[in-house]
Amino acid sequence: AQSVTQLGSHVSVSEGALVLLRCNYSSSVPPYLFWYVQYPNQGLQLLLKYTSAATLVKGINGFEAEFKKSETSFHLTKPSAHMSDAAEYFCAVSHSGAGSYQLTFGKGTKLSVIP
Amino acid sequence: DAGVTQSPTHLIKTRGQQVTLRCSPKSGHDTVSWYQQALGQGPQFIFQYYEEEERQRGNFPDRFSGHQFPNYSSELNVNALLLGDSALYLCASTKQGANTIYFGEGSWLTVV
Numbered sequence: 001a002q003s004v005t006q007l008g009s010h011v012s013v014s015e016g017a018l019v020l021l022r023c024n025y026s027s028s029v030p031p032y033l034f035w036y037v038q039y040p041n042q043g044l045q046l047l048l049k050y051t052s053a054a055t056l057v058k059g060i061n062g063f064e065a066e067f068k069k070s071e072t073s074f075h076l077t078k079p080s081a082h083m084s085d086a087a088e089y090f091c092a093v094s095h096s097g098a099g100s101y102q103l104t105f106g107k108g109t110k111l112s113v114i115p
Numbered sequence: 116d117a118g119v120t121q122s123p124t125h126l127i128k129t130r131g132q133q134v135t136l137r138c139s140p141k142s143g144h145d146t147v148s149w150y151q152q153a154l155g156q157g158p159q160f161i162f163q164y165y166e167e168e169e170r171q172r173g174n175f176p177d178r179f180s181g182h183q184f185p186n187y188s189s190e191l192n193v194n195a196l197l198l199g200d201s202a203l204y205l206c207a208s209t210k211q212g213a214n215t216i217y218f219g220e221g222s223w224l225t226v227v
Contacts (some may be wrong), residue, residue, distance in 0.1 A: 004157075042209075043219050044158070044205065046217065051216060094216075101216055102171050103150075103158070103207075104162060105158050108157050
C-alpha cells in the first residue's frame with residue numbers, strides 16, 4: 001500500500017522568501033513521485049516528477065524537489081516566492097511498475113504569498 | 116496540441132439521479148483514469164481504463180462505472196447520486212510505458 005503525508009495544510013511565505021513544502025511517502029515498492037499544482041477552480045498541473053533517475057529534480061516555474069530514500073521524503077522548494085505561486089500543491093506517489101498509473105495523493109498544502 | 120479535455124465543466128443534479136461525465140485524452144495517450152476530489156481534499160483514484168477495459172479500481176462503490184471507446188475517450192457514470200458525490204471529477208491520461216500523467220480541468224458536480 002502507498003500513502004503520502006503532506007506536513008502543513010497551509011503555508012504562508014513573504015514574496016521573495018524561500019518556499020518549502022514537505023512531503024513524506026510510504027511505498028512497498030520503488031516509487032514514482034510527483035508534485036502537482038492546482039490554481040483556484042482549475043485542474044492539476046504537473047510541476048515535476050521523480051522516476052528513479054537523478055534524485056534532485058527540477059521542474060517548471062523555478063521549483064525543484066529532492067528524493068531522499070533514507071528519509072522517505074520528496075520536499076518541494078523554490079528559492080524565491082512570487083505572488084503567482086499562490087495555489088494548492090499536491091504530492092503524489094505511484095508504483096513504478098509498468099501499467100500502473102494509479103496516483104495516491106496527499107491532502108494538499110495551500111501556499112499563500114504575502115506581498 | 117490539445118490537452119485533456121472534459122465536459123461538462125459544471126452541472127447540478129438531484130439526489131437519486133444519474134450523471135455522465137466525458138473525457139478526451141491528450142493526443143497520443145491511450146490510458147485514461149478518473150479521480151474524485153472533494154472540497155478541501157486531495158484527488159482520490161476511481162478507476163483506470165486501457166484498451167477499453169477497466170484495469171484498476173479504487174475504493175468506490177459499483178454506482179461508479181465507466182467506459183472507454185475505441186478512440187480512447189472515456190465516460191464516467193454515477194448512478195443513484197448522493198449528496199456526498201458532490202465533488203470535482205478529474206480525468207487524467209497517459210500513454211502506456213510513459214510515466215507522466217496529465218490532468219484535465221475537471222467537471223464540477225453538485226448534487227442537491
